[in-house]
Amino acid sequence: MATFIAAFLFLLVFFLLMSVGYLIKRKAVQGSCGGLGALGIEKACDCDEPCDRRKARDAKERERQEKLAKHRII
Structure with missing residues (x-):
């Protein structure tokens, strides 16, 4: 039981x-391996033209990044 508690506490501290x-x-x-970028793949899907959901998600992310840059203090 002491081993279980010690392992649980170790994982708790780690997280x-x-x-x-x-x-x-x-x-x-x-x-550490670099993921798909290390293989020369720029995106998870191999589509030439992204779907509408992906385009909307990318546009929303660009808008969020622009807003963050605009309101940055430092």
Whole structure:
């Protein structure tokens, strides 16, 4: 039982530290291999023309980035 509690506490501390790191850096956790970019693939789907949902999502993300840049203090 002591081993289980020790392992649980270790994982709890580990996740707590990861969450603090995310809050400080505002950067998502990513793999070390580079993901699809390392393979020369720019996007998850191989479509020449993205679907309407993807276009709307990309437009919304661009709008959010522009708003953040406009209202940036530093």
